[in-house]
Amino acid sequence: MLDGDIGLSIDDGKKILTALQSAVVNHEAETYALSRRVCPDCHTFRLVKDYTMRRIRTVFGTVEVRNPRWMLCQDCYPGMVAAFAPLKELCPDRATPELMELTARLGSMMPYRQAASVLAEFLHIEPTETHATVRKRTIKVGERLDDQITEETWRARMKMEERHQLEMQLPGDRRKEFVISIDTAHVRSADPNSARSFELVVARCGRGGRGEVGGRYFVTANTDQPAIRDRALHALREEGYCGFGDVTVISDGAEILKRLPRAMPKPTTHIIDWFHIAMKIQPMQQIADHVIRSQSGLAETLPTIGRDIRAVKWRLWHGRVHRAIHDLEQLLASLHVSQGEGELSMLRLHSLGSQLLTYVRSNRSAIVNYGKRYQAALRVATTLAESAVNSVIAKRMVRKQQMRWSLHGAHMLMDRLRARFREPEPNVPSLFKPKPPLLCAA
Template sequence: MKVIIQICIEGAASRPPFTVPIHTIDRRCDQVQDVGLALEDAKSLLGQLQQTLVREQLEHYLTDYRACPHCGKQRAIKGYHPLRFRTAFGDICLRSPRWNRCLCEQCREATFCPLSELLTVHTAPELAYLEAKWAAQGSFAAVGALLHDVLPVDQALRQETIRRHVLATAERLEAQLGPEQFAYDGGCQREIEASPEPAAPITVGLDGGYIRGRERLPGANGCFEVIAGKSIPEEGAAKVFAFVHRIERKPKRRLRAVLESQGVLPRQHITFLCDGGDTVRELGAYVHPRSEHILDWFHIAMRVEQLLQTTRGLQGAEKAVLLTGIECVKWFLWHGNVIRADDTLNNLLEEIDDARERQRRAGFPSSVVLKKLARALDEFATYVDNNAGAIVNYGERYRCGERISTGFVESAVNQVIAKRFVKKQQMRWTPRGAHLLLQVRTQVLNGELRASFEKWYPRFGAQVQELLAA
């Protein structure tokens, strides 16, 4: 059986419709795999249809715009140069003309390329959208294989080309982010009080993760830090964000943009939960006029548990005293009593110094466990002092049903960072490349990537919406 597929093209009123054959299917139907349209037939059909459609569209475009807008005289053609336009249905190789400007046109340039004004980018927005959407969830090589399997894209579209296209999309996302400010206070007090009644509170969790870097400095482990967060309103969908700490120049602006996309109001209450690290402790400051900053209890409990594990390895009379003291520190911190916790830590350090002094006088070698425990207690005391203002009465918050831990952020770190950059992705990243891809990935996870493309290209996907409405 032979089927010839043709397309009927109706141009301008002065040009009669004409039919162009685009594909022929000649296949017997003796087995089940012969029934219907094969994938290769569909790809060939779409590719030929795209070639015909693009050439006809551009021919009409050049015909309509060749005349001078002032005198109506046809512009002379100076020459042609090759132009490749990448689409989701194959690459189109075009002959781009260069026209001489008319004498009545007041322009400094004597010639210009009309297709350059139409094809502002050489990759179709739909192809760029598909590349960005899929590259945010899988490797560039897997995206290339997927595109080649389901669409008639050109074989020259390889993983390096896809990587450049995705990073170009990320650069556009970065460019639309507003300028950084020292504080986002929501205006004067009168404007804040006159703002609408706030909605339910928003909880924002911040945490850090690590990605293997391509360059490993001497004495370093070759990883760089990524800050990830998740904003959870009482009403509405949660949103994630992430950035590389050493690359990001507008961290507060990025966090503020997430809050604004969730409709935050000046009088709305926001609770920031973080692990107390130096890189995330100051991020939430001055982002919202009515915000509360709380140190995550999970990280406090983990540090205390490490101290207890180290103390259990001791052999001596001071073991019971130190274990009891560390448990007291945990109890004081659970109830938000930072002063008593700090005093207890100092007493424990003095107890360790006395024990080491007794060992020295008795002629015994210095205990390695005591030395390790003293260093850990000193670091923990510094950690508590640096985050004293963010330590609250966790017991009271827990009994009231309020959040005291960033367990939901741990899942966000796994979702945003680990699944794409660490797990089953055995490759090393540059900080800039990872930062840009993170912006695309968070847009995909938040369901905002298509809205960004519609903002850049107002008629992006308009045909699909019209068909669905019909």
Template structure:
């Protein structure tokens, strides 16, 4: 069976061009030969792309061969070749160079009209695909994936993909406004006149660590968060705390895109660290800042393990310590830090008086002392967790722990044996968080409005990353 595929292009001026794109033979009696093979499909797409791009470029150039002021035909000075990179191959485009008209006072005697059309030499669709998949998997795997399913150019490599991802992230970064000490806008009388807000928003912020490429340190901290509105889609955000100079602006933009307004209730759940706590300061007059229960119980669990170790040497003292820890936990669960702090101090005194051969005793005492400092520093952020739980309100950033896993662990993990610069990790976090919450495509459609029609029903990237 012989198959011939022809392309018919009708230009706007009434001209019609019909060309044979591909001709090949296929058997009809073999299962594996039914339909187009992947190789044949890629070949077909590549050839179609060349013809279509060439026709579009020629039409664009033809419309600019006359002077826009006097209508005189512009003489040609020759042509060059522009290489346009697309998801269906690198397409060479003939770019004519024209002499300027005498009535045109523009700079230079000649110009290339196609430089106006090809302001970038990478198709937005390819840039989007590279950014999306490189945000989910390694740069090398992204190259292999794209080459397996698309007729992309043979020169595509991991370094190119990384550079394109950085360029995308840098463009989004450039759109951020200036950092401010406070994002509270207006005054109480104006807040009262605002429309009734949507449901409350819960924001969890936590930190993780990435292996550093710089030899001066082995790891550096990244901050990751998740914003969960009651009536809208969840959003992720992330940054390298020691690199980013606009952390509060970044958080504010995420909230703004979720429709946040000044009279809307918002709860920030953090681990009590200075970096994460300062990020959410002065964000809203209706903000509530809470120490999450997860980090309290995590520290109490560690102290309980030390008590179990002490039981092998001093059972009575270990039993007393375990009971005291249980009482402290009960006070904190009910938001009674005023009773919890004296109990922690008594525990410190009791442990100082214990004589034991337990090798972990020094670490036990140090951990209890650090726990006292932790609770004392964050006492004002300790609510009545029991009451919040009864009313179905969040008390823990356990959901952010999973966010750290998703955003940081699965892409920056040790198994990939990669070390990161602070800038590289920060830029990747910007695109990865947008891929995970499904907003990357929307950002590209904002930059390139023509992409909207080709993606009327986009699939949520989060599902593909799960």
């Protein structure tokens, strides 16, 4: 033994686990095939058609097992000449659910080539397990999850009716409100015939006020109104929404996100994210402070410019939209008169004010009393959606990876990154059902 060489090496562990896995898989496959040979109706043995060999990929290597095919019972099914392979029921993908789940999880969190390298480094994986295999399994599991959500939303849609608030008005009960923080993210497109990038809708659904757990999130590339609504309702139902309760949608005012509040069950309130409003006022305030400190001729022309901008922000914070619009119009008129001096700061301030005025006018119905909500410890910003964008999309589709994505691939991959994986269990005896966290969607 060399100095410092103690315990089993990775190669030794791979060999031992591969041999042990082969014995376990062969025993389980033989037991399951024998149990399926018994006809459930007459309890007699089915006839044997033939025996073949089937290769099953596992996390500890590929195992070759005996794969019998049983004929249908002629006494119970007269006239039907057919055979079935029981191991196809147990492992339809020729890979164990644990390997499918592990491959898809790694493929959703890191580049496919890197995921394949990690699997080959620590597991007894064959050379054929390349980045193409990782991508195929990740997309396949994502498609199964997408089909599951679609089926669940269709069933729930038949039961969902337009309902109004029937809960008791409990003062200070922050968990009475269901909040959907929604935002968009841009991903570079791999399709040469489409635009350079496309949008993914990212949302986080939960209940409760500031400082509480954010809840579940969903990501979808389908920006149709029914698709976004179904995904939002599915996430809300996971949080306890049954058609009763106040629903609040917080967004940045993008047109693509205004479709959700109009499609949600009533009562649903749409609120513009206060952070986006504040970030549009902040550069105006900085320019005004610079003008006042410089003591230029502009400061003498508009001595109250800093106070006027702060007043607009105060009125928007307290939901006084009409007064804020009036003050903005007066401010822009004063700036327009002073533009003749050719000050660059004045031109920039007028441009920012015009953008803010347009933004406030187009979203005036969604600007509420943020101060009142803040004092009640309710959410006023899309912080949850922003964090979801950073943790889900930026983590996997960051531009530093120099990757481009197809719309279908991005949708399936982001679906794979949902906080919870859940699929109907395979129709096999409980002894052979995969154990969590192995398999659900795999």
